[in-house]
Amino acid sequence: MEGKMIDENGLRVDGRKVDELRQIKIEAGVLKRADGSAYVEWGKNKVLAAVYGPRECHPRHLQDPSKALVQCKYNMIAFSVSDRKRPGPDRRSVEISKIISEALEYVVFTEYFPRTSVDVYIEILQANAGTRCAGLTAASVALADAGIPMKDMIPSVAVGKIDGQIVLDLCKEEDNYGQADMPIAIIPRTGEILLMQMDGHMTTDEFNRAMEYGFGACEKIYQLQKDALKRRYAVEDVEGLEEDVPREQQELEG
Amino acid sequence: MKESEIMSKDGMVRSVREIVVPGELLDSGKLKPGNGTYVADGKIFASQLGIKSTKSNYVNVIPLGGRYIPVTGDNVIGKVIDIGPSNWLIDINSPYPAPLHVNEVPWRVEFGDTARYLNVGDTILAKVLMVDETKRVQVTMKDQGLRKLQGGQIVDISHSKVPRVIGKSGSMIQLIKSHTNCRIFVGQNGRIWLDGDIENIVVAIRAIRMIDEDAQTMRLTERVKEYLESVMKPSQ
Amino acid sequence: MARAIMSDIKRDHIHKLLSKGKRVDGRTWDEFRQVSIERRFVESAEGSARVMLGDTDVLVGVKIETGTPFSDTPDRGVLSTNAELIPLASPNFESGPPDEDSIELARVVDRGIRESEMIDLTALCIAPGEEVWLCFVDMYVLDYDGNLFDAAFLGAVAALKSAMVPAAMNGKGEDFPLPIRNTPISCTAVQIENSILFDPTLDEEKVAAARLTVTTDENGDIRAMQKGLEGSLTLEQAKRIIETSQRLGRDLRKLIG
Secondary structure (H helix, E strand, O other), X not given: OOOOOEOOOOOEOOOOOOOOOOOEEXXXXXXXXXXXXXXXXXXXXXXXXXXXXXXXXXXXXXOEOOEOEEEEEXXXXXOOOOOOOOOOOOHHHXXXXXXXXXXXXXXXXXXXXXXXXXXXXXXXXXXXXXXXXHXXXXXXXXXXXXXOOEOOOOOEEEEEEEOOEXXXXXXXXXXXXXXXXXXXXXXXXXXXXXXXXXXXXXXXXXXXXXXXXXXXXXXXXXXXXXXXXXXXXXXXXXXHHHOOOOOOOOOOOO | OOOOXXXXXXOOOOOOOOEEOOOOEEEOOOOEEOOOEEEEOOEEEEOXXXXXXXXXXXXXXXXXOOOOOOOOOOXXXXXXXXXXXXXXXXXXXXXXXXXXXXHHOOOOOOOOXXXXXXXXXXXXXXXXXEEOOOOOEEEEOOOOOOEEEOOOEEEEOOHHHHHHHHOHHHHHHHHHHHHHOOEEEEOOOOEEEEEOOHHHHHHHHHHHHHHHHOOXXXXXXXXXXXXHHHHOOOOO | OOOOOOXXXXXHHXXXXXXXXXXXOOOOOOOOOXXXXXXXXXXXXXXXXXXXXXXXXXXXXXXXXXXXXXXXXXXXXXXXXXXXXXXXXXXXXOOOOOOHHHHHHHHHHHHHHHHOOOEOHHHHEXXXXXXXXXXXXXXXXXXXXXXXXXXXXXXXXXXXXXXXXXXXXXXXXXXXXXXXXXXXXXXXXXXXXXEEEEOOOHHHHHHOOEEEEEEEOOOOOEEEEEEEOOOOOOHHHHHHHHHHHHHHHHHHHHHHO
């Protein structure tokens, strides 16, 4: 398939440039029962994330007397992929859950809530390459929506290589012929890298270019995360201007 | 009997209003870090989703959501979820269930006789007695007005909406009370207890739900008033 | 599923309202919450539907593959139904293999589809005894506010009716719609202190003594039933639920088309 994924004008199978993201839509606060939630459409990926907590940690023996535990479960639903996936965790989803939990643990102020757990559930409803990045992006918004104290939100994106070229945000079709794939997640303000995996084959120069693309894209995704949260609460802000609530003394008469 | 509600401490005077998200820069020099903030590289950032508020040199983030975190002295509405021989376990809508010791109730309870006084599923009006550094919480019923609640209905709202349900100088809650003739207690943990004529309770709950849920929150007081007037005649 | 403790005050409030013939959300005893159905929500499925029943939100997908038939039905396709009460949907749902609640849900939906002969399984035979179409119905609860049975059933029926058999990509000729013969509808009611309430919310389910799900076909005939919970129903109550399900089923069927 060499030489077929990028045309003579430098455009990819879906018409994107090498450093162009797919269409991304983020919505915050989409579920009623969860303490916080977010829905992300990222190209043909559809992802839901929900947060419960901080709440009593189960199983109990995992409780940490000094801090909260961040426990993420990443799951692909049975019909999210072309061949039906048997429900339940597999080795891939266990690994992804672990690295996403670790990335989120870094930003959550876990020491505020000893002995509790902050549970993050990511459900991939429709998968089209890059689901862990879309999932982590959604999870960050869901955590903020749940009012969890945290340093920052974490945008995430994958950079890959096709036809010997570094390209941003592979779609499924490209991923099938990818020569390398590198999902990353960062805090844009500080440049801290919180998730990084790579498989395939890259030179150091290619890696440097990939990180350049990835960092640039994360800035854009971060803006979409912020916009989603501000949109969700925008009307309440207007209300606040009207309803100035002064500090009141507690009183209680039975 | 004069009824009154428990007010929230969150309802502080705000001068600047702007929605901020975690990680957003709030100030880089002049102000001091308040609630819902953290400092990095000498700058102040938001640690929580909320409304930015600057008050007497402090910059705070007033949360828009999140779980209720108990503070000593808060009046809360709790639910008994477990019983031991010398204490009860109370769910106060926070990450931490709170023990209520037999010494902290207004009755003399013999060891092992706890179930005679409070049972699983009972609702109580309690006060947060103490919160230690590891967030262990204890509640008490030994204060004026604290008691087991009976009858009426319980409504759960986000604790961050408590100031809005109470309103400016208690105006909102007073509006609901005067139209529905209900007794209403608002716990700082986002639980509200109402009692009165059952039809009126239903109306009062609708009004509280409007405040808690309505996405369209412009002219809230007016709209709540319109609703109440459309279904009730003022009682006095 | 871990059961949350219901406060006595909330329980009594439901009872008091019921004694006046009222429900907490103002509905009448036989009134369903608002239903919305979004078909083909997931493109990677051969058929799918997302159903909102009030605040209950269920996503159902249908995957169709080739495989071998069961030896006792060599000339019929295979229907397999599965439900997942994922912890995203409720603080009381836990991760792990399907528990008794999700298995009951899957089996009740499966019975309604199978016994109403909704799908013509004989038309899903490719080579008798060797190759047939396997039809997997997977139901995921995304947000839980009671009455999963009817939300999941509506989702399953809508998803199946939107499903295309992927014959072309399997080298079996042209794609064709799943052969549908019937549109069954399930209606669920609970008994609380001898009042009957259809489409119970989560709080109503928590105080309910007994539950009955009735699946009817287009003729109004009964095709599947499931009584649940620890309490009992009188024959009169069962008859009333069945008659009402037949009536409500007609309206719900129009939503699916």
